[in-house]
Amino acid sequence: QKEVEQNSGPLSVPEGAIASLNCTYSDRGSQSFFWYRQYSGKSPELIMFIYSNGDKEDGRFTAQLNKASQYVSLLIRDSQPSDSATYLCAVNNGNNDMRFGAGTRLTVKP
Amino acid sequence: GAVVSQHPSWVICKSGTSVKIECRSLDFQATTMFWYRQFPKQSLMLMATSNEGSKATYEQGVEKDKFLINHASLTLSTLTVTSAHPEDSSFYICSASGGARGQPQHFGDGTRLSIL
Numbered sequence: 001q002k003e004v005e006q007n008s009g010p011l012s013v014p015e016g017a018i019a020s021l022n023c024t025y026s027d028r029g030s031q032s033f034f035w036y037r038q039y040s041g042k043s044p045e046l047i048m049f050i051y052s053n054g055d056k057e058d059g060r061f062t063a064q065l066n067k068a069s070q071y072v073s074l075l076i077r078d079s080q081p082s083d084s085a086t087y088l089c090a091v092n093n094g095n096n097d098m099r100f101g102a103g104t105r106l107t108v109k110p
Numbered sequence: 111g112a113v114v115s116q117h118p119s120w121v122i123c124k125s126g127t128s129v130k131i132e133c134r135s136l137d138f139q140a141t142t143m144f145w146y147r148q149f150p151k152q153s154l155m156l157m158a159t160s161n162e163g164s165k166a167t168y169e170q171g172v173e174k175d176k177f178l179i180n181h182a183s184l185t186l187s188t189l190t191v192t193s194a195h196p197e198d199s200s201f202y203i204c205s206a207s208g209g210a211r212g213q214p215q216h217f218g219d220g221t222r223l224s225i226l
Contacts, residue, residue, distance in 0.1 A: 032212035043116075043203045043220040044154070051212070088154070092212050102153040 003027060004091050006101035014109050019076040021104050023089030026070070033065055033072045034090040038103065044088055048074060079108040111137050114206050116218025124226055125196060131189045131221045133204030140206035143187040144215060145179060148201045160187055194225045 005024050013019045021035075032051050036044035050056045050063040050072065062075040072091075076083055089101040113136040121129050133143060145157045160166035160181035168174050176198075178190040187206075191198055201222050205215035 032214075034214050036217075041201075043217040046214050046216065049214055090215070092214075098207075098215055100154050100156075 002101075003099045004089055004101040006087075006089050006104045008102060009105040010107055011104055012107045012109060013079050015079060015081060017079050017108075019079045019083065019106055019108070021074040021076075021087050021089075021106065023072045023074075023091075023101055024070055025072070025089075025091045025099075027091065027093050027099075028067075028070060030067075030070075030091045030093050032092040033063070034092070034098075035061075035063060035074045036088040036090060036100075038086045038088060040085075076106075079106075081108045081110050084108050112208075112214075112216040113137050114140075114204065114216045114218040116204050116221055118221060119219060120222050120224075122224045122226065123194065126193055127225075129191045129194055129223060131191075131202055131204070131223075133187045133189070133206065133218050135185045135206045135216075138206075138208050139184040140187070140208065141184065142207045143181055144205045144207070145177070145187075145189050146203045146205065148203060148220075150201075154203070157189075191223065194223070196225045199223055199225045 003026050035048040037047050038044040048063040050065045056063045060077045064073045084107050086103040086105045088103045092098040115134045117132045146154045157172045158166045158168045160179050162184050166179035181187040203220040205217045207215050
């Protein structure tokens with residue numbers, strides 16, 4: 001079992017729709033959770049982080065964490081073509097040991 | 111805040127050349143720096159983790175003598191690809207993390223290495 005699992009996609013949504021990206025992790029002791037966006041040919045950039053159960057909103061982005069289910073998700077509202085990228089889920093176990101998922105490729109169609 | 115600068119952005123060189131890549135944290139102290147490699151359309155692959163003043167910890171399968179990592183200060187880490195060959199051509203990305211546990215990694219812009 002991979003430590004951090006994501007559906008590789010591609011996930012395709014129409015412009016203006018909600019994109020839902022999901023991630024599960026295996027280490028129950030994980031404490032901090034991150035979403036990165038990586039455009040093709042570029043390095044990852046941090047877009048959200050969440051430490052506590054529940055929802056965290058930042059603009060069009062909402063991160064959701066459920067530690068009991070070992071599940072973290074990212075919702076993107078009013079998706080734009082510029083949101084088309086690969087989204088990486090990352091999980092830190094609190095010892096500066098961060099593991100990345102393989103990423104979900106999102107395409108937002110105009 | 112949390113800016114990581116990586117240099118150079120592109121390197122094209124002949125087989126057998128050694129190449130040094132620098133990674134600097136510009137506005138924070140990076141107690142831990144990470145080096146990744148990414149092949150086209152593949153996921154990030156962690157090569158090594160380095161803490162300031164200590165030897166780097168390499169992931170399984172990564173040759174220590176091939177990929178030399180130095181983390182001499184809280185703001186600078188370097189990766190040297192020694193005697194590079196075409197199969198070493200890849201996108202190399204560094205990231206840095208501050209002192210508190212659980213903090214995010216902040217990535218440099220990456221270095222595209224092409225060995226002819």
